[in-house]
Amino acid sequence: MLKKAEQLSTDKKVLEPYLKGQGWLNENEKIIDVEIPGAGNMNFTLRVKTGERSFIIKQSRAYVEKYPKVAAPAERALREAEFYALIASYDDLKKQMPRLIGVDSNSHVLNLEDLGDGIDYSFLYQKDKNLEEAELERIITFVATLHNNINTSTTKQRLPNREMRKLNHEHIFIYPYVKENGLNLDDILPGLRGVGEKFKEDKALQGIVQKLGNRYLSDGTTLLHGDYFPGSWLRTNEGIKIIDPEFSFFGDPEFEIGVTLAHLKMANQSQNLIDKALKMYTNLAPLDEHLCMKFIAVEVLRRILGLAQLPLTINLEQRKVLLEEAREILV
Ligand SMILES: Nc1ncnc2c1ncn2[C@@H]1O[C@H](COP(=O)(O)OP(=O)(O)OP(=O)(O)O)[C@@H](O)[C@H]1O
Ligand SMILES: [Mg+2]
Structure with a gap:
């Protein structure tokens, strides 16, 4: 049976178990901080910091994040993931983009390498x-x-x-x-x-x-x-x-x-x-x-x-x- 898509939030109580469930955090790893990495409109995008690392979480939803009344294709994060898959064997391209660390197809979430707060x-x-x-x-x-x-x-x-x-x-x-x-x-x-x-x-x-x-x-x-x-x-x-x-x-x-x-x-x-x-x-x-x-x-x-x-x-x-x-x- 298909699982219901999870609605991510900046709340650590929601985020930590979700990330552990995906295998994106170790069992004893704690979120120290979450921040908005930059001005985006379309998606729910978050920088997650633990004591050991930081990464970027990007979730697409059935609407535009900044204008929730405006509908948008819910699965767009998966299209983005397909692009990363297509360039995967081209080193020149890969090195100029964040590494795609993981994809949750069920909840339309990407886990991306953090390129720093540029x-x-x-x-x-x-x-x-x-x-x-x-x-x-x-x-x-x-x-x-x-x-x-x-x-x-x-x-x-x-x-x-x-x-x-x-x-x-x-x-x-x-x-x-x-x-x-x-x-x-x-x-x-x-x-x-x-x-x-x-x-x-x-x-x-x-x-x-x-x-x-x-x-x-x-x-x-x-x-x-x-x-x-x-x-x-x-x-x-x-x-x-x-x-x-x-x-x-x-x-x-x-x-x-x-x-x-x-x-x-x-x-x-x-x-x-x-x-x-x-x-x-x-x-x-x-x-x-x-x-x-x-x-x-x-x-x-x-x-x-x-x-x-x-x-x-x-x-x-x-x-x-x-x-x-x-x-x-x-x-
Ligand atoms: N891998 C990354 N490393 C560091 N910062 C990132 C990364 N991905 C996104 N950001 C930051 O988050 C912002 C929003 O990301 P992105 O453009 O992917 O989201 P979006 O919701 O699709 O935005 P838009 O509505 O502009 O299309 C970027 O402008 C950038 O500042
Ligand atoms: Mg965008």
Whole structure:
């Protein structure tokens, strides 16, 4: 019989017996401290410290942790685990991600190596924060190595991750173009609502976005991280590490690189750095640059106009320029 999924909590009285039951703590090992390791939205994520070690526990639930009223695929942690399994025989990839110590398929919990209390690269959206070339190189090399090595001609394994893709599809390709989607853009930045109106009325633009959306939903050849933006890049004492492949699937590398480049743009990185990023990637792996540009445009539109907002600091005029540029690319 299937066991009921356990709802983890920060309460040691709940956590300690659970972790012992999983064999993730020794019989006489005690939890000394638990802490929130960093700002996540989707999942219940916890750093557990004992006298002997620390590790990260990540549980996915049938809703978004930060917004419990918003439903989300409950088993997404298991999709994340499948990604770790797929990279398991690639040392170059493994060493840039936390080690997956254990999986509880019943309660959708991952036990991950603790990479220390580094910060993610979301600070890039702040004013005058620039990525160094060596950092960019690590970020691009990782993803090119992933794309080159794990694809439908090198593995029989598949990772459709349909439910997470469907969720992401709504956020990327649908909600940004819905007039009353529950978000007043003027609350994000005064004037943004007016700027956004034109895009919400542009049927030609939306037709093209919809086609790209169908492409995102159809299966591709290449294993993607699926959410390759500054929030998934962690700054640690051992350099940049990559986390959180819960949106991974086999798709178009152009989608992945398009997302990455879009974020470099929204983080106001220099055109020189963005050109370098593209060049670094195309020196390592094949890319349809035309298609990639379209996915850059789609990501810019959805992050500036959609629900999954970022801590951007670019002003209204800069956002308007990026949106116009995106429209030019698409139509
Ligand atoms: N293995 C790890 N080692 C150290 N810190 C980690 C580790 N995994 C996650 N963290 C920290 O916890 C934060 C949240 O983790 P993660 O992004 O995996 O959760 P999430 O719920 O999927 O977040 P999001 O809603 O942003 O997708 C990270 O930004 C990071 O600061
Ligand atoms: Mg996540």
